[in-house]
Amino acid sequence: MNSNTRTVVGHQRKAVAALALGALACASTLASAPAKAADLKLPPISVGAGLRTQFESTNPSGGSNTVNDFTVNNARIYLGGSVTENIKLMFNTDYSSSSNDIQVMDAVARFEFSDVFNIWAGRFLPPSDRANLYGPFYSSNWNVYEDGVQDGYPFNVQGRQNGVAYWGQFGIAKVSLGVFDAPSTQGEGEVITAGRVQLDFWDAEGGYYLNGTYYGEKDLLAVGLAGQTSAGKHAYTLDALLEKKLPNGGVVTLEAEAARYDELGGYGGIDGSYTDSNGWYGLGAYLFPQKLGIGKVQLLGKYGAARFNDTSGLGPEYEQTTLEFNVNYLIKAFDARISLFYKDTKLDAGLPDATQIGVGLQVQI
DSSP, rough: OOOOHHHHHHHHHHHHHHHHHHHHHHHHHHHHHHHHHEEEEEEEEEEEEEEEEEEEEESSSSTTOOEEEEEEEEEEEEOOOOOOOSSSEEEEEEETTTEEEEEEEEEEEEEESSOOOOOEEEEEOOOOOHHHTTGGGGGGSSSTTTTOOOOOSSSTTTEEEEEEEEEEETEEEEEEEEEOOOOOGGGTTOOOEEEEOOOOEESSSOOOOSSSTTTTTTTTEEEEEEEEEETEEEEEEEEEEEEEEESOOOOEEEEEEEEEEESSSSOOOOSOOOOOEEEEEEEEEEEEEETTEEEEEEEEEEEEEEEEEEESSSSOEEEEEEEEEEEEEEEETEEEEEEEEEEEEEOOOOOOOOOEEEEEEEEEE
C-alpha cells in the first residue's frame, strides 16, 4: 500500500469516526429534548368562541309588510393568558352584522394583585350599569339593549371604551373608578370619568365583569350605582339584581334598573338628536327545577319605559314602552341555550309601533 493509499484510507477512517460521533451527539440531543420541553413552562392561554344567532319576524304598524330575517347577532373569539401571576392579558373580538367586519372588542392588560387592588388598561367595559357589565351572552333576556334604558352610556365598540380603571372588593362593596376616551361630540381633549359602587348583601360576585343571572349557582341581592361625566354632561344609573334558589330547586330572578342620560350617551331617539332621556325596566324570571329532555325551562317577562326629550328642536318628544316574553331552554347555562321570544314596542306621538316574534340560539366554547 503506497503512501497515497494510506492517506486516503486514513481520511476515510477519520470521516467514519466523525460521522459516528455526530450520530451519537444527535441521538443524545434527541433523547434529552423531551425532558427539556417538559421543563419549559409556557404561560397558560385560554381560547374560546361564542355565537348568538336568531330568526325573527317583525310586524310594523301602519300596514307595512312583515319582515322575516335570519341574523348573526354576535360571533366572538376569546383569548386570554397570564404573563405572570399578577399580570394577565385579555383579547376578544366581535363580528358586527351591520358592517360585516370583525372588531377588536376587548384588549386589556390586567394587573390583578389582590381583592382590593386591581388595574385594567386598554379597551374594555368602563364602570357602568350591570347590563353593560354582563353583555348579551350573560343576560337573562334575549332582546337585550332594545328598551332605550339599558347600557346607554357612550361607547366605542360593544359598550367598550379606551382607558384605564381601578377596581377592588371591600367586604360587601365592589368599587371601580376610571378615566376613558370621550366621544368627539364632547369636545377636543375631553375625557370621561366613570365610577361604580355595588353592594352584595348575600353572595359576592367575584371579578370585574358581572352576570345578569347565575341560574341558581349564587343567591344574590346586589344593588349598584354608576355614573359617568364629561364636559359638564352626565349619565347615571341605579340597578338591582335579586336571585334566589328555592327549596324545590327552582330559581327566581328579579332585575331592575333606572337610568338618566343627561346629554351624555343615551340611545339618540329616532333620529339621533335626542341627547336627553330617562327610563326604567323590571324583569322577572322563574327557572323550573325539573329537566325536560337535556335541559331546563325558564319563563321570563320584562317591561321597560323610556322617555326621549328632544333638545335640538328637530322632532317630537316621545315615550317608548317595551314588553318582552321569553321561553328559554337551558341546555348548559350560557354555553348552550335556545330562546323563543315575543317583543312588543310601542311609541307615542304618532310614531310607528312594532311586534316581533322569533327564536334565538346561543352557543359558547
